[in-house]
Amino acid sequence: MGWGGAQGAGFEMKAEILSVGTELLLGQIVDTNAAYIARRLAELGITLHRKTTVGDNLARVSTAVREALARADVVIATGGLGPTEDDLTREAAADALSVQLVESPETIADLERFFASRGARMTENNRRQALMPEPGAGRLIPNPIGTAAGVVFESGDKRVICLPGVPREMERMVDDWVVPYIRDRLLGAGGAQVIRSRVVRTAGIGESTLEERIVDLAHGRDNPTVATYAGGGECQVRVTAQADTSAEADAVIESVVSVLCQRLGALVYGFDGDTLEEAMGRLFAEAGLTLACAESCTGGLISAAVTSVPGSSEYFDRGLITYSNRAKVEQLGVDENTLATCGAVSRETAVRMAAGVARVAGVDIGLSVTGIAGPGGGTDAKPVGLVHFALADLGRPSVIAARIRFGGDRASVRSRAAKFALDLARRHLEDHPAPRQ
Amino acid sequence: MGWGGAQGAGFEMKAEILSVGTELLLGQIVDTNAAYIARRLAELGITLHRKTTVGDNLARVSTAVREALARADVVIATGGLGPTEDDLTREAAADALSVQLVESPETIADLERFFASRGARMTENNRRQALMPEPGAGRLIPNPIGTAAGVVFESGDKRVICLPGVPREMERMVDDWVVPYIRDRLLGAGGAQVIRSRVVRTAGIGESTLEERIVDLAHGRDNPTVATYAGGGECQVRVTAQADTSAEADAVIESVVSVLCQRLGALVYGFDGDTLEEAMGRLFAEAGLTLACAESCTGGLISAAVTSVPGSSEYFDRGLITYSNRAKVEQLGVDENTLATCGAVSRETAVRMAAGVARVAGVDIGLSVTGIAGPGGGTDAKPVGLVHFALADLGRPSVIAARIRFGGDRASVRSRAAKFALDLARRHLEDHPAPRQ
Numbered sequence: 001m002g003w004g005g006a007q008g009a010g011f012e013m014k015a016e017i018l019s020v021g022t023e024l025l026l027g028q029i030v031d032t033n034a035a036y037i038a039r040r041l042a043e044l045g046i047t048l049h050r051k052t053t054v055g056d057n058l059a060r061v062s063t064a065v066r067e068a069l070a071r072a073d074v075v076i077a078t079g080g081l082g083p084t085e086d087d088l089t090r091e092a093a094a095d096a097l098s099v100q101l102v103e104s105p106e107t108i109a110d111l112e113r114f115f116a117s118r119g120a121r122m123t124e125n126n127r128r129q130a131l132m133p134e135p136g137a138g139r140l141i142p143n144p145i146g147t148a149a150g151v152v153f154e155s156g157d158k159r160v161i162c163l164p165g166v167p168r169e170m171e172r173m174v175d176d177w178v179v180p181y182i183r184d185r186l187l188g189a190g191g192a193q194v195i196r197s198r199v200v201r202t203a204g205i206g207e208s209t210l211e212e213r214i215v216d217l218a219h220g221r222d223n224p225t226v227a228t229y230a231g232g233g234e235c236q237v238r239v240t241a242q243a244d245t246s247a248e249a250d251a252v253i254e255s256v257v258s259v260l261c262q263r264l265g266a267l268v269y270g271f272d273g274d275t276l277e278e279a280m281g282r283l284f285a286e287a288g289l290t291l292a293c294a295e296s297c298t299g300g301l302i303s304a305a306v307t308s309v310p311g312s313s314e315y316f317d318r319g320l321i322t323y324s325n326r327a328k329v330e331q332l333g334v335d336e337n338t339l340a341t342c343g344a345v346s347r348e349t350a351v352r353m354a355a356g357v358a359r360v361a362g363v364d365i366g367l368s369v370t371g372i373a374g375p376g377g378g379t380d381a382k383p384v385g386l387v388h389f390a391l392a393d394l395g396r397p398s399v400i401a402a403r404i405r406f407g408g409d410r411a412s413v414r415s416r417a418a419k420f421a422l423d424l425a426r427r428h429l430e431d432h433p434a435p436r437q
Numbered sequence: 438m439g440w441g442g443a444q445g446a447g448f449e450m451k452a453e454i455l456s457v458g459t460e461l462l463l464g465q466i467v468d469t470n471a472a473y474i475a476r477r478l479a480e481l482g483i484t485l486h487r488k489t490t491v492g493d494n495l496a497r498v499s500t501a502v503r504e505a506l507a508r509a510d511v512v513i514a515t516g517g518l519g520p521t522e523d524d525l526t527r528e529a530a531a532d533a534l535s536v537q538l539v540e541s542p543e544t545i546a547d548l549e550r551f552f553a554s555r556g557a558r559m560t561e562n563n564r565r566q567a568l569m570p571e572p573g574a575g576r577l578i579p580n581p582i583g584t585a586a587g588v589v590f591e592s593g594d595k596r597v598i599c600l601p602g603v604p605r606e607m608e609r610m611v612d613d614w615v616v617p618y619i620r621d622r623l624l625g626a627g628g629a630q631v632i633r634s635r636v637v638r639t640a641g642i643g644e645s646t647l648e649e650r651i652v653d654l655a656h657g658r659d660n661p662t663v664a665t666y667a668g669g670g671e672c673q674v675r676v677t678a679q680a681d682t683s684a685e686a687d688a689v690i691e692s693v694v695s696v697l698c699q700r701l702g703a704l705v706y707g708f709d710g711d712t713l714e715e716a717m718g719r720l721f722a723e724a725g726l727t728l729a730c731a732e733s734c735t736g737g738l739i740s741a742a743v744t745s746v747p748g749s750s751e752y753f754d755r756g757l758i759t760y761s762n763r764a765k766v767e768q769l770g771v772d773e774n775t776l777a778t779c780g781a782v783s784r785e786t787a788v789r790m791a792a793g794v795a796r797v798a799g800v801d802i803g804l805s806v807t808g809i810a811g812p813g814g815g816t817d818a819k820p821v822g823l824v825h826f827a828l829a830d831l832g833r834p835s836v837i838a839a840r841i842r843f844g845g846d847r848a849s850v851r852s853r854a855a856k857f858a859l860d861l862a863r864r865h866l867e868d869h870p871a872p873r874q
Contacts, residue, residue: 025485026632027475028664028675030467034490038464048462049497053471053488060486197463208520208560218522227493227523229460231603238460293758299744300737303758307736310812310847312760318768319758321730321740327755327798331768361764375747405555408582410747412605 013187014072015046018064020080020089021165022055033078033170040174044182045194045242046074056080061092069096069158074186076178079165081148083125090131090151093160097137097153104132107140107149114147141177143169152181159186196249197240200260202267203276203423207235213263217256224252226260233412233419234276266430269423276422277305283429284315284365289395291425292361293319294332294353296344296370297387301418317361322353332356345370345382347390347401354390355399365428366392369421373413387417391424393432400428450624452483453509455501457517457526458602459492470515470600470607477611481620482631482679483511493517498529506533506595511623513615516602518585520562527568527588530597534574534590541569544577544586551584578614580606589618596623633686634677637697639704640713640860644672650700654693661689663697670849670856671713703867706860713859714742720866721752721802726832728862729798730756731769731790733781734808734824738855754798759790769793782807784825784838791827792836802865803829806858810850824854828861830869837865 017034024031034051041048052068054060061080068075080089094101107130115122126147132140133153141150141163148164150173161178163170202210207230211218214237218226224241239256243249261268269279284291293302303319306312322328325339334352342348350368358366371387378384385406392399404420406413454471461468471488478485489505491497498517505512517526531538544567552559563584569577570590578587578600585601587610598615600607639647648655648665651674655663661678676693680686698705706716721728730739740756743749759765762776771789779785787805795803808824815821822843829836841857843850 019488024472025475025488026479027472027477028666030469030472032467035461035464035467038462040464042463049492050501051456051462051490055486064487195463206557208562209557211521211562212560215522227459228521230519238465240463295737297744298741299749300732300740300756300758303737303760304735304741307734307758307760308848308851312736317761318764319737319756319760320768321737321744321756321758323744323750323756324754330797331755331757360767407551407555408605411745412582414741414745 013046013074015041015048015074015076016068016072017048017051018061018068018075018077019051019053019165020056020061020077020092021053022057022086024053024079025055033165033167036167036171037076037078037174040179041076041182042195044179044187046182047195056086056088058088058092058095061089062095065093065096065160069160073157074159074161074182076161076163078163078170081129081150081162081164083123083129083147087128089162093151093153093162094133097155097158097160099137099153099155100134101131102134103127104130104140107132110149111147141173143173144176145169145172150177194244194246194249195240195242196246196253197238198250198253198257199272200237200239200257200264200268201234201270201272201274201276202236202264203234203269203419203426205235205264205267206230210235210237210264210267214260217259224256226256233416266427269426275305275309276419276426278309280422280426280429281306281309281312281315283426283433285311287429287433289365289429290315290317290361290363291365291367292317292357292363293421294328294357294366294368295319295321296323296328296353296368297373298369298371298414298418298421299323301414302367302369302421305418305422317363318357320357320360328353332360343382345372345386345388347388347403350388350390351392351399351401354392355394358392358394364393364395365425366390366394367421367425368392369417371413371417373410373417375410385413387413387420389417389421389424391428393428396432400424450483450511451509452478452485452511452513453505454485454488455498455505455512455514456488456490456602457493457498457514457529458490459494459523461490461516462492470602470604473604473608474513474515474611477616478513478619479632480634481616481624483619483624493523493525495525495529495532498526499532502530502533502597506597510594511596511598511619513598513600515600515607518566518587518599518601520560520566520584524565526599530588530590530599531570534592534595534597536574536590536592537571538568539571540564541567541577544569547586548584578610580610581613582606582609587614631681631683631686632677632679633683633690634675635687635690635694636709637674637676637694637701637705638671638707638709638711638713639673639701640671640706640856640863642672642701642704647672647674647701647704651697654696661693663693670853703864706863712742712746713856713863715746717859717863717866718743718746718749718752720863720870722748724866724870726802726866727752727754727798727800728802728804729754729794729800730858731765731794731803731805732756732758733760733765733790733806734810735806735851735855735858736760738851739804739806739858742855742859754800755794757794757797765790769797780819782809782819782823782825784827784840787825787827788829788836788838791829792831795829795831801830801832802862803827803831804858804862805829806854808850808854810847810854812847822850824850824857826854826858826861828865830865833869837861 138153146169153160241252328334353368354366374384575590583606590597678686678689765771790805791803811821
């Protein structure tokens with residue numbers, strides 16, 4: 001057999017994932033297995049059309065397997081392979097495919113060895129784990145790090161691959177056995193098309209504005225596809241392409257990514273797994289400049305983000321979280337008059353905080369934030385969500401100030417304000433690259 | 438209507454969850470929304486029979502809604518409600534139920550106000566978010582913290598509830614709107630069996646040790662069930678009970694929780710959604726004591742956690758992130774001799790940092806952390822993951838020092854160290870409660 005090879009490039013192998021476990025339906029655990037398998041399938045160029053979760057119930061698992069097989073060529077099930085009464089995925093798959101299960105003497109021997117090596121006794125329950133498809137209807141998938149072996153049922157062109165639910169064991173079996181099995185035995189030498197994608201990461205633009213700017217690239221295309229995502233206070237554009245080889249897919253992607261970068265300019269801070277704090281840090285390191293932060297409402301989030309990057313000690317000197325007014329006066333030299341006249345949340349205070357922390361720390365750039373994170377403390381003139389920012393560049397010298405009203409709750413105001421501050425510093429360094437005096 | 442009331446106690450309302458998003462099928466994100474909704478449904482006594490994930494494809498979403506409605510009374514869909522072209526859950530649900538969508542003038546007005554308040558412009562795309570079921574076929578679900586309102590379609594006894602995919606918004610809307618809607622309007626007074634659970638939160642103990650201490654409570658019970666979970670540097674015990682009424686379920690739970698609390702003592706810091714920083718903050722507020730932090734390797738994580746709690750300005754004065762050695766000398770008065778002789782990562786430096794920040798800030802308690810987060814900077818004597826902590830209590834006066842070697846990567850070392858520091862302060866205040874001189 002060989003879907004890709006035998007049936008030509010036009011044929012697309014379809015797969016579905018079936019997660020089995022009542023604990024998943026009760027929300028007691030999050031299904032990370034499905035995401036893992038989905039990524040591996042995508043790398044093989046296999047399109048996943050659906051993912052289903054059902055509880056530990058023989059009839060429901062069997063129905064779900066039958067329905068999935070009606071739509072897909074390969075069903076990968078996780079969970080329900082253990083030794084207990086409610087582990088019944090293997091029985092359900094056998095039922096759905098009308099295959100008999102027989103006890104495998106080799107598996108019994110393996111289990112006995114496994115338990116003996118741990119000085120433990122094999123229970124009657126464990127014998128259920130040695131039930132395998134009748135000869136010709138499938139085979140065992142070895143589990144090198146646990147007792148629950150996997151099973152693949154092979155019936156005509158359909159395959160049901162059953163794996164244990166323990167993530168570590170499941171992942172190992174996918175990498176060692178399932179991926180080679182699908183690639184070599186099902187897709188054959190011809191292979192399926194490869195799916196690759198690249199994420200363009202932006203800061204400082206909302207999702208709908210972003211989409212408007214690139215709507216002509218996104219609309220009506222199916223290779224590559226261009227889609228926007230928002231989350232965590234920033235927006236991303238994902239470009240996904242399908243091709244015969246990775247190199248071809250990458251070329252298709254790059255042609256669109258270069259247009260995106262041209263159009264979005266400095267709004268683009270990075271790609272794929274890049275973070276805003278890495279992008280900012282890289283600019284500081286390249287310019288040989290140093291940074292210190294003065295935070296009020298963000299309470300340490302900016303400094304924590306900056307120092308999350310390995311090697312940040314090269315450019316980050318210190319962060320002063322001046323939560324009380326007294327701290328702003330004592331640590332940063334904000335004068336009491338400014339606090340009394342303009343208030344702690346004001347342009348004037350933000351500017352004095354930024355200049356103050358740069359001077360105290362003896363660094364090139366001081367970055368400050370002061371705002372009202374809520375839920376209390378808002379007034380008509382200074383509502384919850386109002387945040388003032390300043391950046392003092394002692395080398396030029398210059399000061400930038402900004403003011404934003406963020407929506408959302410305390411956590412959201414704080415995290416968006418921290419992102420904005422990091423981006424303020426990033427854009428300043430983009431606009432004024434090294435070398436300086 | 439009212440399933441429970443109208444149809445008697447024997448009737449069981451069936452629900453399914455539908456997660457919409459190609460990124461879920463590519464494994465690019467893990468579906469935490471489904472678990473959240475599943476937990477809330479379980480608390481209402483509603484059995485979830487199936488959870489399905491499909492991509493951003495109108496026909497597939499529509500088919501999935503139709504299939505789910507054939508099995509279930511209520512379908513809760515998440516994702517695909519944003520302003521962009523590939524957000525089509527609302528259209529798919531309308532198609533599945535043969536309902537017309539019409540533009541809601543109220544929603545347009547709400548969106549205009551939302552954008553105006555942020556000084557932003559509403560785009561044409563955003564108007565799609567104002568499409569609502571025709572009169573009598575459903576209504577809007579308000580989104581208090583974002584632009585993507587939800588929609589409930591009401592058709593005979595069937596309901597399709599569509600929520601945005603952003604977890605924070607989705608969670609808020611489930612708690613504020615969906616749970617009351619299902620409880621009061623669908624289940625009515627009669628109600629099904631109730632499933633309730635309570636989480637006992639601990640700090641300072643590993644999962645296997647915790648499990649050993651409570652194994653007799655966990656084993657062989659099915660009402661209540663007792664299960665341990667580890668994650669985010671702490672361990673939790675979840676006690677779940679099923680009963681006819683919430684009061685009965687709660688009584689069953691409390692009998693086990695009181696044994697757990699007795700057995701685990703000060704390891705228990707809180708319950709359910711409590712956080713360690715809240716528990717610590719409550720003790721500071723009750724004792725009328727003040728806190729300042731001096732952080733090195735955690736880079737602001739401790740201060741950020743402390744200030745994530747509303748009202749923390751009552752007890753938190755400032756945090757000094759002395760990343761460079763110079764900052765430790767200048768801000769905290771750590772003497773250069775100590776840094777030269779013992780090193781920045783040492784008991785001596787940690788103690789001087791804690792005492793220094795308490796003195797500089799004029800607070801009761803100074804808390805410090807200095808360590809090697811990695812990946813670089815480790816030596817044989819001071820390996821990556823080594824962290825020193827100190828707490829200086831100027832009121833008593835006393836100093837506590839601790840030293841831990843954490844495993845894991847930079848992010849893990851930093852977050853575990855921050856948790857440990859918060860717990861050090863919590864336990865100190867538990868041991869030495871107010872009042873003081």
